[in-house]
Amino acid sequence: NVSDRKREALRTHFDLVTLTEDTVDPAEWGKNFPRQYDGYRRAVDTERTRYGGSEAFNRLDLDPRLKRIFAGHPFSLDYREERGHAYSLSDQDETERVKQRKQPGSCLHCHSSVMPAYRAQGGGDIFKGFELVSAMPFAEGRKLVSQPVSCVDCHDPANMQLRITRPAFLLGFRAYKLGQGVKDYDPNTMATRQEMRSLVCAQCHVEYYFAGDRRIVTYPWSKGLKVEEIESYYEEAGFSDWTHAETGAGVIKVQHPEFELWSQGIHARSGVACADCHMPYMREGALKVSDHHVRSPLLNIERACLACHPFPAAEMRARAELIQDRTARLLSRAEDALVDLINAIQRGQPGGSSSAQLAAARKLQRQAQLRVDFVNAENSMGFHAPQEAARILGEAIDFARQGQLALR
Amino acid sequence: NVSDRKREALRTHFDLVTLTEDTVDPAEWGKNFPRQYDGYRRAVDTERTRYGGSEAFNRLDLDPRLKRIFAGHPFSLDYREERGHAYSLSDQDETERVKQRKQPGSCLHCHSSVMPAYRAQGGGDIFKGFELVSAMPFAEGRKLVSQPVSCVDCHDPANMQLRITRPAFLLGFRAYKLGQGVKDYDPNTMATRQEMRSLVCAQCHVEYYFAGDRRIVTYPWSKGLKVEEIESYYEEAGFSDWTHAETGAGVIKVQHPEFELWSQGIHARSGVACADCHMPYMREGALKVSDHHVRSPLLNIERACLACHPFPAAEMRARAELIQDRTARLLSRAEDALVDLINAIQRGQPGGSSSAQLAAARKLQRQAQLRVDFVNAENSMGFHAPQEAARILGEAIDFARQGQLALR
Amino acid sequence: MILGRLHLLAGLAIGVMGGLSLFTFIYAQGFSYFSNDPAACANCHIMREQFDSWLKSSHHARAACNDCHTPHSLIPKYWTKAENGWNHSVKFTLQNFPEPIRIRPVNARKLRENCIACHLELTGDILHGATPGQQADCLHCHSGVGHGPRR
Ligand SMILES: [Ca+2]
Numbered sequence: 024n025v026s027d028r029k030r031e032a033l034r035t036h037f038d039l040v041t042l043t044e045d046t047v048d049p050a051e052w053g054k055n056f057p058r059q060y061d062g063y064r065r066a067v068d069t070e071r072t073r074y075g076g077s078e079a080f081n082r083l084d085l086d087p088r089l090k091r092i093f094a095g096h097p098f099s100l101d102y103r104e105e106r107g108h109a110y111s112l113s114d115q116d117e118t119e120r121v122k123q124r125k126q127p128g129s130c131l132h133c134h135s136s137v138m139p140a141y142r143a144q145g146g147g148d149i150f151k152g153f154e155l156v157s158a159m160p161f162a163e164g165r166k167l168v169s170q171p172v173s174c175v176d177c178h179d180p181a182n183m184q185l186r187i188t189r190p191a192f193l194l195g196f197r198a199y200k201l202g203q204g205v206k207d208y209d210p211n212t213m214a215t216r217q218e219m220r221s222l223v224c225a226q227c228h229v230e231y232y233f234a235g236d237r238r239i240v241t242y243p244w245s246k247g248l249k250v251e252e253i254e255s256y257y258e259e260a261g262f263s264d265w266t267h268a269e270t271g272a273g274v275i276k277v278q279h280p281e282f283e284l285w286s287q288g289i290h291a292r293s294g295v296a297c298a299d300c301h302m303p304y305m306r307e308g309a310l311k312v313s314d315h316h317v318r319s320p321l322l323n324i325e326r327a328c329l330a331c332h333p334f335p336a337a338e339m340r341a342r343a344e345l346i347q348d349r350t351a352r353l354l355s356r357a358e359d360a361l362v363d364l365i366n367a368i369q370r371g372q373p374g375g376s377s378s379a380q381l382a383a384a385r386k387l388q389r390q391a392q393l394r395v396d397f398v399n400a401e402n403s404m405g406f407h408a409p410q411e412a413a414r415i416l417g418e419a420i421d422f423a424r425q426g427q428l429a430l431r
Numbered sequence: 432n433v434s435d436r437k438r439e440a441l442r443t444h445f446d447l448v449t450l451t452e453d454t455v456d457p458a459e460w461g462k463n464f465p466r467q468y469d470g471y472r473r474a475v476d477t478e479r480t481r482y483g484g485s486e487a488f489n490r491l492d493l494d495p496r497l498k499r500i501f502a503g504h505p506f507s508l509d510y511r512e513e514r515g516h517a518y519s520l521s522d523q524d525e526t527e528r529v530k531q532r533k534q535p536g537s538c539l540h541c542h543s544s545v546m547p548a549y550r551a552q553g554g555g556d557i558f559k560g561f562e563l564v565s566a567m568p569f570a571e572g573r574k575l576v577s578q579p580v581s582c583v584d585c586h587d588p589a590n591m592q593l594r595i596t597r598p599a600f601l602l603g604f605r606a607y608k609l610g611q612g613v614k615d616y617d618p619n620t621m622a623t624r625q626e627m628r629s630l631v632c633a634q635c636h637v638e639y640y641f642a643g644d645r646r647i648v649t650y651p652w653s654k655g656l657k658v659e660e661i662e663s664y665y666e667e668a669g670f671s672d673w674t675h676a677e678t679g680a681g682v683i684k685v686q687h688p689e690f691e692l693w694s695q696g697i698h699a700r701s702g703v704a705c706a707d708c709h710m711p712y713m714r715e716g717a718l719k720v721s722d723h724h725v726r727s728p729l730l731n732i733e734r735a736c737l738a739c740h741p742f743p744a745a746e747m748r749a750r751a752e753l754i755q756d757r758t759a760r761l762l763s764r765a766e767d768a769l770v771d772l773i774n775a776i777q778r779g780q781p782g783g784s785s786s787a788q789l790a791a792a793r794k795l796q797r798q799a800q801l802r803v804d805f806v807n808a809e810n811s812m813g814f815h816a817p818q819e820a821a822r823i824l825g826e827a828i829d830f831a832r833q834g835q836l837a838l839r
Numbered sequence: 840m841i842l843g844r845l846h847l848l849a850g851l852a853i854g855v856m857g858g859l860s861l862f863t864f865i866y867a868q869g870f871s872y873f874s875n876d877p878a879a880c881a882n883c884h885i886m887r888e889q890f891d892s893w894l895k896s897s898h899h900a901r902a903a904c905n906d907c908h909t910p911h912s913l914i915p916k917y918w919t920k921a922e923n924g925w926n927h928s929v930k931f932t933l934q935n936f937p938e939p940i941r942i943r944p945v946n947a948r949k950l951r952e953n954c955i956a957c958h959l960e961l962t963g964d965i966l967h968g969a970t971p972g973q974q975a976d977c978l979h980c981h982s983g984v985g986h987g988p989r990r
Pocket residue numbers: 075076077078104105106
C-alpha cells in the first residue's frame with residue numbers, strides 16, 4: 024500500500040489525446056486528466072444547503088415579494104437557485120426568461136464554451152466575433168455552441184495554465200484597473216497564480232448589463248467594484264435595465280455580483296481565492312488535485328474550511344449559517360420596505376402627489392432596488408462579505424423608507 | 432547578562448508586603464509586582480486613535496446630534512471619550528453629570544475599589560452593603576472610597592487569581608445563565624481561566640440600569656445578551672431611563688455594552704478574551720507579563736494582534752479601521768433618521784396627529800433609540816462584532832423612519 | 840457456533856491487518872519514530888506538508904519534530920513514539936483518517952508541555968498567575984511556531 028503511494032507519487036499524467044482551443048468536449052480532456060473530469064461530472068448532483076446548494080428550486084415561489092419587486096422584468100417569470108457548471112447551458116435553454124422573452128446571443132458569453140464560435144464568426148478576431156454573436160437573437164447564437172462551461176473555459180489546452188478568455192471581463196477589468204491608475208492591465212500576463220484562482224471565476228460571477236442595442240455584455244466597473252461606485256457608473260451612463268411595471272421607475276436588475284462582494288470581504292483581503300473554497304485540494308492517493316466538483320463549500324467543509332480554520336466542521340457550518348441568518352433577516356426587512364415603497368407609489372398615482380414628489384420617490388426606489396438586489400442576487404447570502412452586505416441593506420432600508428416619506 | 436536574567440526569571444516575585452482584601456492602594460501591590468504596577472501606572476497616558484484612544488475629548492461637541500438624541504438626560508450635559516482605569520474615579524467626580532445632577536452611590540460600583548466599603552456597610556454581607564451604598568446620595572457614598580479601579584478589583588490578594596467581586600455582575604450573570612438553563616452559576620468556581628480573562632472585565636463593561644428607587648445597579652440579562660433580548664427585558668420591566676424632553680417618549684440610555692456586543696462576535700466565538708487584546712503579554716527582561724496598561728489595542732498592534740494574525744501591523748490597523756469606518760457611516764445615517772423622527776414628533780405635537788399616532792411614533796423612537804445607542808455607547812465602533820453592529824443599525828434606521836411614517 | 844466463526848473471522852482480519860501494518864511500519868521505516876531525524880518523519884508523504892512547513896518555521900533551527908511532539912523524559916518519550924508510530928502506520932495502511940490531519944488533543948497536551956519545558960523561565964510568571972490545572976494555552980496564540988501560519 025505504501026509502495027503503491029510511493030509509485031503514485033512519481034506518476035504524473037499521460038497525454039493520451041492532444042487538446043486544442045477547439046476541444047470543447049470535457050470528455051476528451053478527461054482522457055488526459057481523469058481525476059479532474061470525474062469531479063467535473065459530479066457537478067450534476069443536486070444537494071441543498073440552508074441558503075444555497077445545487078437544487079434548482081424556484082425562488083419566486085419561496086419569496087413572492089420578488090414578483091412585485093421585479094414586476095415587468097423577465098426575472099418575474101422565472102428565477103431559480105443556480106446549480107453546477109454542467110447545467111449552465113441546459114438551464115439557460117429551459118428558463119421561461121428565454122422561452123417567453125426574446126433574449127440576445129450575449130447570454131451565451133457565460134453559459135457555454137463559446138470562444139470557438141467567437142473566433143469563427145470574427146474570422147480570428149474574438150472581440151469582433153463577440154460583438155457579432157452578442158447582437159444575434161439567442162436562438163441563432165445558440166446553434167453555434169454545444170457545451171456548457173467546461174475545461175477550455177478556464178484552462179489553456181497547451182499547458183493547462185489558468186487563463187482568461189472572456190472579452191467582457193478583459194475589457195471590464197482593464198477599465199477597473201485604469202480607474203485604479205494601472206494602464207493596459209492584462210490578467211493573462213500580469214496576474215499572479217493566486218489571483219488567477221479568483222479571476223477565472225470573475226469572468227462570469229459578476230454584475231453585467233447589455234450596452235446599447237447591439238446588446239454587448241458589459242461590466243460596470245470603471246469607477247470601482249463597490250455598490251455605490253457601480254451605482255454612479257449607471258447614473259453617468261443613464262442606464263436602466265427596465266421600467267418597473269407598477270411604479271414607472273427606471274431600475275437596475277443586479278445579477279450574481281459574487282466577485283464584487285467577495286472583493287469587499289476579509290477573505291479576499293487575506294488572499295483567499297474562490298478556488299480555495301469552491302475547488303479545495305483533495306488528496307487522491309499521493310497526488311493533490313483540485314476538487315472539480317465546483318459547489319457550495321458547505322457541502323465539503325472539511326476540505327473547504329478546515330485547512331485554514333482549526334475548528335470542528337460543525338462549528339464552521341454554524342459560523343457560516345449565523346452570518347447568513349443575520350443577512351437573510353435584514354434582507355427580508357429591506358424587501359418589506361421596498362414593497363411598501365412600491366405600494367405607496369402605486370397609491371400615490373395618478374392624482375395626489377406632485378410629479379416632483381413622484382420623481383423623488385422613483386429615484387429612491389432605484390437606489391433601494393439596486394442595493395436590495397445586490398445582496399439578494401449575490402449567491403452567498405452575505406457570507407462573502409458579512410458586514411458589507413449588512414451595510415448595503417441598512418442603506419437600502421433608509422432609501423426605501425425615505426421614498427415613502429417623499430410622497431407625503 | 433545571562434546569569435542575571437536566569438536568576439531574575441526563576442523568582443517570579445517576592446512578597447515584600449502582605450496584601451489583604453482591604454489593600455486598595457495599587458502602590459502597595461506594586462511592591463510585590465512592580466512590572467504590572469508600572470504598566471498600570473502608564474494608564475494615565477492620553478493618546479488618541481481614529482475612534483478611540485484615551486483622550487477625554489467631548490463627544491457632544493464632536494457630534495451635536497447627540498444633544499438632541501439625549502435631550503433631558505444628564506448625558507446631554509457632558510459625554511466624554513473614556514480613558515484609563517487610573518482615571519475612573521476622578522473622571523466621575525469631574526463630570527457635569529455628577530456636578531449638575533443628583534446621582535446615587537450606585538455609580539461607585541464600577542468606578543472605584545468599593546468592595547471594602549460594601550463589606551463594612553453590610554457588616555460583612557457584601558450584597559447588603561451593596562444595596563445600602565447604592566441607595567446613598569453619590570456625595571455620601573463617595574466618602575467611603577479612595578481608589579479608582581485597581582488591582583484588588585480583578586485579583587484575589589491571597590493568590591493573585593482572577594476573581595469576580597461585583598454583586599451586580601454575580602446576580603446578572605447568574606440570571607443570564609439560568610435563562611440558558613444553567614442553575615446557580617458562580618464564575619469564581621465554574622469559569623475556566625480563559626473565560627475569567629473576559630468575565631473580570633464584564634463586571635463593569637456592560638449595559639446596566641438602576642432598578643427601583645433604591646437605585647440598585649442591575650444588568651438586564653435574564654432573557655439574553657442580544658439587543659432585542661435586552662429590549663424585551665425592559666419591556667417586561669416597563670422601564671425607561673428618562674422621558675425624552677422634546678418628544679415625551681419613554682426611552683432607554685444604553686451604556687458601554689462591550690461584553691454584550693463582543694459576545695456576538697467571531698473573536699468571542701473563537702475563545703479570544705478581552706485580556707488577549709487589551710492586556711497582551713509583553714516581554715519584560717526574561718519574563719513574560721500581561722501588559723497592565725489597559726488601553727486601545729490599536730496603540731499596541733504588534734502585541735495585541737500579530738501573535739494570532741500573520742499580517743503586518745499596518746494591515747491589521749487598516750482592517751480594524753475599515754470595519755469601524757463602515758460602522759461609523761451607518762451610525763451617522765441612523766442618527767440622522769432618529770433626529771428626523773424627533774423633529775417629526777415635535778412638529779406633530781400638539782394638534783395635527785392623533786394620540787394613537789403619537790403613541791406609535793414614540794414607541795418606535797424607543798426602539799430606534801435603544802439600537803442607535805447600543806452601537807454608539809459601545810466603545811469599539813463596531814469592531815467587537817462588525818456584522819451584528821451593522822445589523823442593529825439597519826433595524827434602527829427602519830424603526831426611526833417607520834416612526835416618521837406613523838405620523839402622517 | 841456462529842459466534843465461533845465470527846471470532847475466527849475477526850481474528851483473521853486482525854491478523855492480516857496487523858501483518859500489513861507491521862509491513863508498513865517497517866517498510867515506511869516506522870522505526871524512524873525512534874529516530875530524531877525530522878526527515879524520518881517525512882518518510883510518509885502524509886507528513887511532507889508538515890515537514891516542509893517546519894523547515895520554513897521560526898523553530899526549525901531550534902527544535903525538531905520530537906522536541907515538540909514527544910515528551911522529553913525517556914520512558915513516556917518512547918511510549919508516545921511507539922503509540923503514535925503504530926497508530927499512524929495502521930491508519931496509513933487503512934487510509935481511514937480524516938483529512939486535513941489535525942493534532943489529537945492528547946498530543947496537543949504533550950506539545951504544550953514541551954513548549955513550557957523550553958520556555959519555562961520566560962513563562963514562569965504567567966503560569967504562576969494561572970488557576971490550578973489551567974495553564975495558558977500556548978497554541979491559542981502561537982499555533983504557528985512549528986509550521987508557520989495556517990494560511
Ligand atoms: Ca446553487
